[in-house]
Amino acid sequence: MSDIEELTQAIRQFSEERDWDQFHNGKDLALALSIEAAELNEAFLWKAAEDVDINKVKEELADIFNYALMMADKYNFNVKQIVLEKLKKNAEKYPVEKAKGSAKKYNEL
Amino acid sequence: MSDIEELTQAIRQFSEERDWDQFHNGKDLALALSIEAAELNEAFLWKAAEDVDINKVKEELADIFNYALMMADKYNFNVKQIVLEKLKKNAEKYPVEKAKGSAKKYNEL
Amino acid sequence: MSDIEELTQAIRQFSEERDWDQFHNGKDLALALSIEAAELNEAFLWKAAEDVDINKVKEELADIFNYALMMADKYNFNVKQIVLEKLKKNAEKYPVEKAKGSAKKYNEL
Amino acid sequence: MSDIEELTQAIRQFSEERDWDQFHNGKDLALALSIEAAELNEAFLWKAAEDVDINKVKEELADIFNYALMMADKYNFNVKQIVLEKLKKNAEKYPVEKAKGSAKKYNEL
Numbered sequence: 297m298s299d300i301e302e303l304t305q306a307i308r309q310f311s312e313e314r315d316w317d318q319f320h321n322g323k324d325l326a327l328a329l330s331i332e333a334a335e336l337n338e339a340f341l342w343k344a345a346e347d348v349d350i351n352k353v354k355e356e357l358a359d360i361f362n363y364a365l366m367m368a369d370k371y372n373f374n375v376k377q378i379v380l381e382k383l384k385k386n387a388e389k390y391p392v393e394k395a396k397g398s399a400k401k402y403n404e405l
Numbered sequence: 406m407s408d409i410e411e412l413t414q415a416i417r418q419f420s421e422e423r424d425w426d427q428f429h430n431g432k433d434l435a436l437a438l439s440i441e442a443a444e445l446n447e448a449f450l451w452k453a454a455e456d457v458d459i460n461k462v463k464e465e466l467a468d469i470f471n472y473a474l475m476m477a478d479k480y481n482f483n484v485k486q487i488v489l490e491k492l493k494k495n496a497e498k499y500p501v502e503k504a505k506g507s508a509k510k511y512n513e514l
Numbered sequence: 515m516s517d518i519e520e521l522t523q524a525i526r527q528f529s530e531e532r533d534w535d536q537f538h539n540g541k542d543l544a545l546a547l548s549i550e551a552a553e554l555n556e557a558f559l560w561k562a563a564e565d566v567d568i569n570k571v572k573e574e575l576a577d578i579f580n581y582a583l584m585m586a587d588k589y590n591f592n593v594k595q596i597v598l599e600k601l602k603k604n605a606e607k608y609p610v611e612k613a614k615g616s617a618k619k620y621n622e623l
Numbered sequence: 624m625s626d627i628e629e630l631t632q633a634i635r636q637f638s639e640e641r642d643w644d645q646f647h648n649g650k651d652l653a654l655a656l657s658i659e660a661a662e663l664n665e666a667f668l669w670k671a672a673e674d675v676d677i678n679k680v681k682e683e684l685a686d687i688f689n690y691a692l693m694m695a696d697k698y699n700f701n702v703k704q705i706v707l708e709k710l711k712k713n714a715e716k717y718p719v720e721k722a723k724g725s726a727k728k729y730n731e732l
Binding site: 300302306310313316318323324330333334339345353354357358376382383386396397399 | 442453457505
């Protein structure tokens with residue numbers, strides 16, 4: 297069993313034990329994910345990146361993986377596959393020769 | 406090599422080829438992640454969960470994994486470990502006997 | 515009529531003409547507001563604050579006011595009153611003598 | 624003095640008394656605004672819109688107005704003007720005859 301499958305199973309079990317599946321529709325899972333993303337951002341608020349509390353980053357990032365894996369599980373996405381596919385798409389949107397060293401969005405390159 | 410490591414390496418290579426590491430401080434990575442989370446949420450806006458375009462969910466979720474893995478790589482977090490640790494913590498905050506069937510926050514249980 | 519009432523009426527009329535009230539439940543309005551907030555943040559992504567495109571800030575901030583005023587209208591909040599009340603509450607959470615010159619959260623002061 | 628000016632002055636004074644202007648660059652203000660938007664969304668998480676706690680909505684919406692007004696003040700935007708201008712733009716993107724009764728984005732109409 298891969299790492300991602302192992303995490304997915306642990307998360308699924310956690311939720312089943314609490315009978316929480318009833319709340320986990322896609323819309324609320326996406327909402328929960330963005331709330332956790334905001335908490336991650338709060339760790340950096342009014343600060344330079346290097347002054348962040350690493351432990352807070354760790355915990356909030358774990359919450360984000362938690363909901364992202366739940367979402368992938370809900371929609372039966374293969375995480376490895378969808379990430380590699382998106383990298384391929386991004387490689388077309390951001391060809392090395394155009395995008396190198398630039399932080400511009402693809403439609404401004 | 407685990408699947409998480411494999412994804413991390415593919416993402417790292419993508420970024421190195423474009424010389425994008427210079428932009429990837431923790432604060433902006435967190436910001437990018439929350440912007441992708443908002444795009445995921447946009448897929449559900451003004452709709453019931455079941456009317457969502459699954460392809461859009463797939464792409465936006467892939468972007469979220471992309472930045473979450475970059476962030477974990479930047480801070481040298483072991484994704485498997487931090488997620489399992491957080492599940493343990495959550496199990497203490499949400500004991501089965503109290504949390505079962507309830508969507509309340511731990512401080513309201 | 516105050517300027518806030520004037521804006522509220524213009525926004526209400528815009529929505530009524532398009533028969534959009536049916537979509538504007540509180541949950542989706544809040545979601546729309548956070549999506550606009552993410553677009554405002556995108557203007558600052560990978561950049562120092564001073565390199566931002568002011569026109570983009572202006573447009574995204576206008577969208578945020580738009581949804582915030584719709585939300586206030588939906589719940590019959592008096593914007594002036596709720597903002598002044600919150601300032602009062604914040605003044606108690608952040609007394610000048612403790613909070614002066616500090617970016618800490620009230621529970622860390 | 625209009626309502627918006629009055630609120631802007633009260634907010635400015637609150638911040639000056641605490642010497643907080645040093646933290647209020649545009650990038651962090653935008654970040655703070657999106658964190659408050661996430662807190663507003665949290666009020667609706669795992670719930671139908673009608674089960675929300677109105678008081679929580681009120682407080683989080685007040686925080687959003689607070690940062691939105693700070694942001695407008697920082698960039699010297701006239702709130703009334705930028706909102707009315709954006710409504711005009713939106714009226715062009717969403718002409719009544721096309722947009723009536725539809726929740727589609729302008730590029731899908």
